[in-house]
Amino acid sequence: MFQGFTAATRPEQGPPRLALLRAEMRAEGLEGFLVPRADAHQGEYVAPHDDRLAWLTGFTGSAGFCIALQDQAGVFIDGRYRLQVRAQVDLATFSPVNWPETKPAAWLRANLAPGVVGFDPWLHTAEEIETLEKELAGSGITLRRVENLIDRIWADQPPPPCGKVIVHPEALAGESSTDKRTRLAAVLRAAGQAAAVITLPDSLCWLLNIRGSDIPRNPVVHGFAILRDDARLALFIDAAKLDPTVIAHLGDVEILPPESLGHALQALPGPVRVDRATAPLWVSDRLSARPDWGQDPCILPKARKNAAELEGARAAHLRDGAAMAEFLAWLDARPEGLTEIDVVRKLEAFRSRSNLLRDISFETIAGAGPDGAIVHYRVTEGTNRPLREGELLLVDSGGQYADGTTDITRTIALGEVGTAEKEAFTRVLQGMIAMSRARFPKGLAGRDLDALARYPLWLAGQDYDHGTGHGVGAFLSVHEGPQRLSRVSDVPLEPGMILSNEPGYYREGAFGIRIENLIVVQPAPALPGADAREMLNFETLTLCPIDRRVILPDMLSQAERDWLNSYHTRVAAALAPLVSPETRDWLVRATQPI
Template sequence: MFQTFEQSASPEQGPPRLAALRTELAAEGLDGFLVPRADAHQGEYVAPRDDRLAWLTGFTGSAGYCAALTEKAGVFVDGRYRVQVKAQVAPEFTPVDWPEVGLAEWIAEALPEGGTVGIDPWLFSVDQMRGLERGLGAVALRRCDNLVDRVWADQPEPPMGEVFVQPVDLAGEAHGDKIARLAKGLDKAAACVITLPDSLAWLLNIRGSDVPRNPVPHGFAILHAAGRVTLFMAAQKLVELGDHLGPLVEVKTPEDFVPELEALDGPVQIDPASCPVAVLDALEGREIVEAADPCLLPKARKNAAELAGARAAHLRDGAAMVRFLHWVDSQTPGEFTEIDAVVALEEERRATNALRDISFETISGAGPNGAIVHYRVTEASNRTTAANELLLIDSGGQYVDGTTDITRTMVLGEAGAEEKDAFTRVLKGMIALSRLRFPAGLAGRDIDVLARAALWEAGLDYGHGTGHGVGSYLSVHEGPQRIARTGTVPLEPGMILSNEPGFYREGSYGIRIENLIAVEPAPPLPGQNVAKMLRFETLTWVPIDRRLIETGLLTAAERDWLDAYHAGVFERIAPLVTGAVRDWLEAACAPL
């Protein structure tokens, strides 16, 4: 059954909600209030209660801000959402291209005589606050209560999802060993504050259900250098854990968190990129050590058990995708809709009897809707497919042994020359990364160009990163690694990333091809003078639409890679499907 967890919001609802917020601004003596898409835990995804940006503006993207001033209101969105925001916000809200236009600089210009802007200190990280203070000039920043919460009459209650154990045979390491290992790394601090939900889940080998599509619990933790953890989480969430947490983990209520921070002795470590300002305020007077969340890199470097789980999850998910792609090819364009495709795909994943949830709201964009990079189909936007147009499906599954994320673009009939040219250039970029060998120590920014080079040759590009990290039955977007111009963290064995170049013609079509890949050591070559080389293991095994490929644009090496990939797809997936689906798969995997 089609459903979405996004807040109910529309352009018409925005103006009265903005007016109510401005009434609160006047009462507080403020010239503005900043509304990020964030919660107190500073994860990427938020529970319905915390989706304040969508409730106020109507914009439902996964990142952005609203600067609600007394005379104007800017909605700041990155390149993924430039098309989407135009359709979702009322004229009272001004879309702003961010980060090209800085949030602080825009506010400073909008309030040239100075002024005061309020923030909820739980919803901004220390780094974000510092960036705002640097850019605001004469504009003052004031911590205050959340003014959106004051006017949101039917705001949902805080989530209280059940917390459950991630078994050690899937996690690959007992949580007691993780605690000991990370505690030893706190050589300059007596304690470390952890707020990110996926870090908390990974460290304690637990999963939860407080955030839609992400198996993470809301809570806070303090990791002590002595090798123990204080966990701040509502007791009603933990009833199913039994004695899993053990003597190394002391459980307290969320209300105890701030008093416990205030009582800490010795240096305290925080990650300024994710630590809320309110936490830093509570630690006033203590020596602060600033360093990255100690869970980030260990979590990103998947161990053997996690990699084995990812491979198994992708085979299961690949078979579901193949059954779905066969279904698409069996339909008549004009007789099924974007939502029909979403429902059909989710049914195939649920038929595995292993799906815990989808890993994000499925992107099903037909024709011009495919050009909206993070399009979310609704009953209002649902488009009926048409002959000879493109259908872009970006989706994934949450399984106990792994998280999947895959995009395929299909033609519903015959593709035009422009679409085939663009598709092939996107494919060339995806193949370039898939075939790459590279010296250890390089980061995502060092290889991002390879995914774009064929598009650049034609004067084309895309406005999003090429790849994000992916968790192990955790968040489908996981840092710190990424393949993008901004990806500065060196890639290491065990890291799982997406490989997803694309191209989008606004008003016409969208193209994206996405596989998940894992970093692994590359065997040495004769005469190699680089001490250590890395390469990518492909995890995703699903056919790529050969009807959209302009074979003359591919080099011999690229054709060989694609033929070998399709042979690998058939070898792995054919035993998992039968009858007409297997016949379809065999044809889809035929050599070029």
């Protein structure tokens, strides 16, 4: 899944906003100011209150930042957003900067004489600031903590989110909150730590078996917690989010107002675990003793889904697959005059039919023809495009259900497409199959497997500028760490971790291709004559046909054909009882052996 974007979101007040920011910078004696796409919880998605980067620049991607200087302003974006940023920002005012190829320290050294750059310690981690300070050493450029300057000039800034909290049933969570806290408290004691500070919204939700509505499409709660080594927990949250049912569920959890967090941190006896990669610098600044840096204790347990969570994921994907089959059958009939917006609305309507959908898991992406080549495209009234014969349609979507989170991409032929499209589609499919079939020793990380999905494209001199897969939560964030299938991920894959498997190929101005299934890491069965070593493989969770009309069968090996045919047999058997008679007929045709 990839967060979509609106091509027509450039703020009318762009340059004046930057001028206002520069005036505040001068008042503070600053030559620069950092504007990240982040909130105090360092989540990937932010509430409207915290969407400062979009307000200043117009750029709405899910990753990036701006460095504003008195004479120029750089918007730093990775390979997913190279097209998007140019469609959204005023290029006369903001300069796109390819990141991480160009690091912020290198850009500052090249564009700023010795001077002071301000930043809001709520919006940057200790790791981020320490890294930047080291890379700026000897340059004469220094960093200074300041109040957020954007908040000073954003006159109509939305209020902080205050969504209602709900209880996540233990039957779906698979473990009580009390047991989770007891288990993690033992980890703290073993490490000699008196407490841990929890700042990530999905960690908070997982630990307390709650869900929220502070972030659109992600059922998370904004708040902070301090977990003691005796399993006591203090929750710092706006009490307006909690109803009596939730308060009763929380039991002996101490509920405190958010503004008391600073005092509580100062009063903590050390050592205190703080995640330097995810906690805002403000947190470690408030501790009386030096923080004992360590990973958020919830991250790995949350990533390793238990049996109940995996059963929920399977049920959610079965339900979601039936909705996708109904949608694809409808799309194949292609009523006249369809547009990208029609596709988005119809797919969301099919998902809603079960009456079990809590929300979509992200804004649905439906890009036809050249729009599919924009990795994070999201259609608007201004960009809406009719579906045309001979094009590819890329649809990336997902659902939030109480028992699981789904994320699926299918690329569909609108009539007969060209040879170049079919060749690229088949290579992407080969990469997806290679990852699906992977068998690997325990201890390998995503970076060790990422090339499996790219190799068929590499043989043709092609590639894609995004990771092959991200972690997925259990009725939580559709992007969940720490596991990834990516060149930069060194987190060992463990049983129970759910990931996306989504290679792609994008030809600017022509077409985009992505095929995505969710997979879960599991112990691999023993093989005759194999070494006595522990091996892992993947179970595919997603159940939905892959468009056979875009495949060039002669490019597939026998093993690849066997995998695809076996997958389609499984899809047909699982979904047939759940769909309408008309869709059942379509499903039989769509899953014929190749």
